[in-house]
Amino acid sequence: MRTLEWQAERGALRLIDQRALPSELRFIELTSAGEVAQAIREMTVRGAPAIGVAAAFGLALAARHSRANSTGELLSDLHSNAALLRAARPTAVNLGWAIDGTLRVARGAASGTVEDIRRRVLDEAQRLANEDVDTNRRMAAYGADLVRDGDTIIHHCNTGALAVVDYGTALGVVRAAHEQGKRVHVLVDETRPRLQGARLTAWELGELGIPYHIITDGAAGHFLHRGQVQLVLVGGDRVAANGDLANKIGTYMLALAARANRIPFYCVVPLSTIDHSCPDGSAIPIEERDPSEVLELEVHGQRVTPRAAQARNPAFDVTPNELVTAWVTERGIVRAPFAANLAHLLAQGGPA
Amino acid sequence: MRTLEWQAERGALRLIDQRALPSELRFIELTSAGEVAQAIREMTVRGAPAIGVAAAFGLALAARHSRANSTGELLSDLHSNAALLRAARPTAVNLGWAIDGTLRVARGAASGTVEDIRRRVLDEAQRLANEDVDTNRRMAAYGADLVRDGDTIIHHCNTGALAVVDYGTALGVVRAAHEQGKRVHVLVDETRPRLQGARLTAWELGELGIPYHIITDGAAGHFLHRGQVQLVLVGGDRVAANGDLANKIGTYMLALAARANRIPFYCVVPLSTIDHSCPDGSAIPIEERDPSEVLELEVHGQRVTPRAAQARNPAFDVTPNELVTAWVTERGIVRAPFAANLAHLLAQGGPA
Numbered sequence: 237m238r239t240l241e242w243q244a245e246r247g248a249l250r251l252i253d254q255r256a257l258p259s260e261l262r263f264i265e266l267t268s269a270g271e272v273a274q275a276i277r278e279m280t281v282r283g284a285p286a287i288g289v290a291a292a293f294g295l296a297l298a299a300r301h302s303r304a305n306s307t308g309e310l311l312s313d314l315h316s317n318a319a320l321l322r323a324a325r326p327t328a329v330n331l332g333w334a335i336d337g338t339l340r341v342a343r344g345a346a347s348g349t350v351e352d353i354r355r356r357v358l359d360e361a362q363r364l365a366n367e368d369v370d371t372n373r374r375m376a377a378y379g380a381d382l383v384r385d386g387d388t389i390i391h392h393c394n395t396g397a398l399a400v401v402d403y404g405t406a407l408g409v410v411r412a413a414h415e416q417g418k419r420v421h422v423l424v425d426e427t428r429p430r431l432q433g434a435r436l437t438a439w440e441l442g443e444l445g446i447p448y449h450i451i452t453d454g455a456a457g458h459f460l461h462r463g464q465v466q467l468v469l470v471g472g473d474r475v476a477a478n479g480d481l482a483n484k485i486g487t488y489m490l491a492l493a494a495r496a497n498r499i500p501f502y503c504v505v506p507l508s509t510i511d512h513s514c515p516d517g518s519a520i521p522i523e524e525r526d527p528s529e530v531l532e533l534e535v536h537g538q539r540v541t542p543r544a545a546q547a548r549n550p551a552f553d554v555t556p557n558e559l560v561t562a563w564v565t566e567r568g569i570v571r572a573p574f575a576a577n578l579a580h581l582l583a584q585g586g587p588a
Numbered sequence: 589m590r591t592l593e594w595q596a597e598r599g600a601l602r603l604i605d606q607r608a609l610p611s612e613l614r615f616i617e618l619t620s621a622g623e624v625a626q627a628i629r630e631m632t633v634r635g636a637p638a639i640g641v642a643a644a645f646g647l648a649l650a651a652r653h654s655r656a657n658s659t660g661e662l663l664s665d666l667h668s669n670a671a672l673l674r675a676a677r678p679t680a681v682n683l684g685w686a687i688d689g690t691l692r693v694a695r696g697a698a699s700g701t702v703e704d705i706r707r708r709v710l711d712e713a714q715r716l717a718n719e720d721v722d723t724n725r726r727m728a729a730y731g732a733d734l735v736r737d738g739d740t741i742i743h744h745c746n747t748g749a750l751a752v753v754d755y756g757t758a759l760g761v762v763r764a765a766h767e768q769g770k771r772v773h774v775l776v777d778e779t780r781p782r783l784q785g786a787r788l789t790a791w792e793l794g795e796l797g798i799p800y801h802i803i804t805d806g807a808a809g810h811f812l813h814r815g816q817v818q819l820v821l822v823g824g825d826r827v828a829a830n831g832d833l834a835n836k837i838g839t840y841m842l843a844l845a846a847r848a849n850r851i852p853f854y855c856v857v858p859l860s861t862i863d864h865s866c867p868d869g870s871a872i873p874i875e876e877r878d879p880s881e882v883l884e885l886e887v888h889g890q891r892v893t894p895r896a897a898q899a900r901n902p903a904f905d906v907t908p909n910e911l912v913t914a915w916v917t918e919r920g921i922v923r924a925p926f927a928a929n930l931a932h933l934l935a936q937g938g939p940a
Contacts (some may be wrong), residue, residue, distance in 0.1 A: 258894040423900070426882065428671050428780060430806035434885070434893045442803045442894050450882055450899040452780040454805040454838025458874070458905035461840060486806025488813060522810070530778065530802055533786065534886040541786045542610040547802040548775065553810040 238369075239286055242293060243364060248459050249293040251281050254398055259440035269298040269317040276324035276331070279430065283399025284473045284509060285368050287336040288330035291321040292338045292361035299342070299354040307346045314342050326521045327482055327552045329474040329511040334364055351400040365401045368579045371506045372403035374566040379409030379469075379504055382564070385418040390456050390494075392425040393484035394432035395471035395504065396440040406469040406504040407437060409564065415444050422448040423459055427484060429529040429549060452579055453486045468494045472505040472563075479557030479574025480517030485550055491559040500561040507565050510578070517554035525549045590721075590754045591638055594645060594714060599652055601645040603633050606750055612789035621650035621669040628676035628683070631782065632918035633750025636825045636861060637720050642680030642714035643673040644690045651694070651706040659698045662705050663683045666694050678873045679834055679904045680825040681863040686716055723858045724755035726918040731761030731821075731856055734916070737770040739818040742808050742846075744777040745836035747856065748783035748792040758821040758856040759789060761916065766798050774800040775811055779836060781881040781901060805838045809845040820846045824857040824915075831909030831926025832869030837902055843911040852913040859917050862930070869906035877901045 240251045248265040256262040262282060263351045266272050267518065272294030274280075276287045298317035304310035318335045325331060341360040341387065345353045383389070389410060393399075396407035403412060413420050422441055427433035434450050451459070459465050468490060474482040481503050494501040515518055527547035533540050541547075563570040563578075570577045592603045600617040602622065608614040616632060618624050622644030626632075628639045650669035656662035670687045677683060693712040697705045735741070741762060745751075748759035756763060765772050774793055779785035786802050793800040803811070811817050820842060826834040833839070833855050846853040866872055879899035885892050893899075915922045915930075922929045 258892075259890055425806075426780070426885075428778070428806060431885070431887070431892050434882075434897070438897045439894050442896055448898070449879075450897055452805070452837065452882060452901075454777075454780060454841055455902055455905070457841040457844065458837060458902050459900075461906065485804065485810060489806055489809040489841045489845050492809065492848050493841050496844055504863070514624065527801075530786075530804060532887060533778075533783070534889065535783070535884060537889065538611055540610075540783050541802060542791050544794055545786070545790045545802055548807065548811075549803075550807055550810050553807070554813065566748070585678060 239398050240281060240290055240293065240365070240401060249290065249297065251275060251290070252398065253280050254282055254436060255280055258435055261284050262432055267297060268301060269294040269321060271552060272297065273324045274514065276321070278329055282432070283394065284328035284330040284471065285400040285405065285506060287325060287328060288334035289361065289365050289368055289401055290509065292334045292364050294321045294363045295335065295338045296358040304350055307348070307350055307353055310350050311342060313345060314357070316340060319434045325523060327473045327523045330508050333508045337364070348522040369403060371566040372400055372405060372408045375405060375504055375506065375564050376403060376408035376412035378569055379564040380412035380416055382467065382500070382502060383409065383413035383420060383442055384466065387418070388423060388464055390422045390423045390425065390459065390465050390468045390490065391437060391472045392433065392487055392490055393427045396437060398436050398440060399471065402508045405471040407440060407504070409469055409504055410446060411444060413578065416475035417556060420446060422446060423456070423465065424448050424450045425453050425486065425490070426450055427486060428453055432484070456490050460493045460499055461499040468501045470503055472503050472509050473552055474514065474520050475503070475563065476514040476516045476520060477508045477510070477512050477575060478516045479560060479562060479563065479572070481555040481557070482517060482520040482522070482552050483555065485553050488553040491555045492505050495559050499561060502562050502564055503560050504564040507567065517556065520554060522550045522553070525551045590715070591750050592633060592642055592645065592753060594710070601642065601649065603642070604750065605626060605632050606634055606788060607632055609847050610787055619649060620653060621646040621673060624649065625736070627678045628673070634784070635746065636680035636682040636823065637752040637757065637858060639677060640686035640860065641678060641713065641717050641720055641753055643683050644716050646673045647687065647690045648710040648713045651709045653659050656702055659700065659702055659705055660907050662702050663694060663698060666691060666709070677875060679875045682860050685860045689716070720753040721755060723918040724752055724757060724760045727757060727858065727916050728755060728760035728764035728855055730921055731854065731916040732764035732768055734819065734854060735761065735765035735770055735772060736818065739770070740773045740775060740816055742775045742777065742811065742817050742820045742842065743789060744785065744822045744839055744842055745779045745786035746792070748789060750792060751823065757823040757858070759792060761821055761856055762798060763796060766796065772798060774798060775808070775817065776800050777805050777808060777838065777842070778801045778802055779838060780805055786837070794858045804892070808842050812845045812849040812851055816853055820851060820853045822855055824855050824861050825904055826866065826872050827857055827862045827915065828866040828868045828872060829864050829927060830868045831863070831912060831915065831924070833907040833909070833912060834869060834872040834874070835907065837905050840905040840907045843907045847911050853911060854914050854916055855912050856916040859919065869908065872906060874905070875903045877903045
């Protein structure tokens with residue numbers, strides 16, 4: 237079961253509605269680029285790779301429903317829908333990457349018919365979806381070598397099948413290690429404010445039969461300091477050219493705690509997450525979401541914050557590259573220093 | 589209005605029920621040591637100084653209701669009630685300190701009558717309560733010198749009037765700076781799992797008219813890294829002889845983030861929080877509370893964690909002394925290195 241899947245017979249994109257988990261596994265069907273943009277904004281679909289592929293399908297839906305009579309008109313329609321999709325969330329670079337790639341394919345078909353473009357755009361979205369699954373499995377295979385039998389792993393946010401098309405990035409590594417028969421135990425950062433860890437990662441680990449305990453984000457340091465953790469695994473929303481990592485809020489403090497206790501901190505990201513146009517983390521836009529995500533919290537049916545309370549809600553932070561022990565990609569593991577070693581890896585060629 | 593206050597006419601200890609805040613300012617009256625122990629365990633009253641004074645009143649209640657016919661019997665009754673109170677929460681040293689001091693007073697009155705001991709124990713509890721308020725005001729005056737006009741302060745957990753008898757420790761410093769006319773802005777760590785920041789600190793700051801924004805605990809690093817914070821203020825539950833600090837879970841990661849960004853990290857604690865019998869932080873017992881505190885979280889009326897989920901819930905962590913820029917006490921400010929400079933401060937005498 238994929239997190240997102242094209243329904244050919246209905247011409248719709250089917251998503252797992254991640255807002256309903258873990259209490260309900262509910263699906264939602266989207267039939268326009270506008271609906272896809274809304275689903276990305278509201279985090280019905282989330283995770284950098286997943287929103288990239290969703291946006292490509294958003295363009296396929298835009299192409300399908302466009303009333304354009306010429307390829308020029310259709311390309312113009314696609315470009316305006318691309319702007320809408322791109323604006324849905326600013327931090328994850330995979331969104332822009334998937335949109336740019338799909339637009340390139342559409343332009344490449346401009347000498348054909350409107351129908352040609354429609355087919356090529358949908359094919360490209362399908363290809364990106366399949367490639368994502370393949371990429372995840374490659375990363376997981378490389379990453380699993382970093383996990384030893386008996387390890388306890390701290391994991392932040394959700395990077396499982398739900399964050400991608402299928403399998404997962406950082407959680408894919410945990411899954412692959414588990415499938416290899418290694419006994420692993422996960423300390424799941426609950427990941428305030430949206431609680432992707434407590435809701436989604438806990439649910440996925442339960443489904444996979446991997447033992448875990450949820451912890452508050454602030455407790456990670458305690459377990460690291462007490463020597464109870466062997467590695468930290470996170471995904472990424474955008475990696476700058478120097479290796480600085482934008483990822484879910486809280487990642488930076490986790491990386492500092494791992495470093496202070498000499499515990500390896502691994503970032504598992506497809507190469508599409510690297511933004512070569514960003515020299516370093518200071519150039520990465522950080523989304524600030526609605527304060528209500530922080531404030532609307534209830535315990536035993538009672539709202540916990542004062543009625544007049546205000547909040548700040550940055551959704552991501554930047555972890556300086558020197559805190560990342562290694563980046564796990566679909567082409568292999570890149571150890572620090574990032575830029576030089578990434579160039580070396582890419583120059584090698586090897587299985588892409 | 590004090591967080592806890594003796595009601596002479598009814599022979600009861602009146603507490604603000606902190607579980608009901610911020611939606612309701614409700615009071616609760618306790619009439620036995622057992623009720624006081626339960627209130628401490630369930631965090632109806634919380635904060636290291638507040639639970640110390642509450643325990644002293646617990647002994648006063650035990651003395652009042654004891655059926656002892658001799659001072660020996662009464663002392664024996666007090667010792668068993670002291671054990672009950674002492675076991676209520678293991679980490680904060682003020683609890684044991686207040687109990688030990690009150691028992692010492694009781695023993696000192698053993699040559700008198702049962703009624704003498706009753707009166708002396710109640711007087712001692714009252715004295716501790718008054719001393720606590722005085723201590724807080726002294727700390728606040730020293731600490732306020734560390735705050736400049738226009739500063740943004742990160743604060744963890746609740747250390748305001750609610751955590752003590754009145755005024756506050758770390759939040760007392762904020763309050764004193766505000767009362768001096770300095771414009772301050774507080775980023776309030778929500779402080780999962782019990783949300784003392786989002787519930788109690790936000791409420792207190794609102795009542796005092798001090799501007800604040802609630803943030804998730806994991807967001808503190810982002811604001812520190814972006815240069816938007818000038819100092820960090822926390823309280824403490826137990827300080828080891830070398831200055832290692834046991835405080836609310838999440839403090840350690842906050843201290844690491846402050847250090848990484850060269851932002852001063854101040855710990856505001858009365859001298860009673862220093863446990864000279866603990867050589868360092870590894871000797872401090874860390875309370876692990878019920879997993880339900882982590883798991884029973886709702887958003888829009890819906891429980892967010894899977895039904896079968898498990899959690900780990902350490903209530904405190906230890907911040908190594910080298911991460912603390914200075915400790916603010918009622919006798920003055922102790923800069924690192926702690927042990928030597930504390931000895932120097934105490935040797936000076938000065939206003940106690």
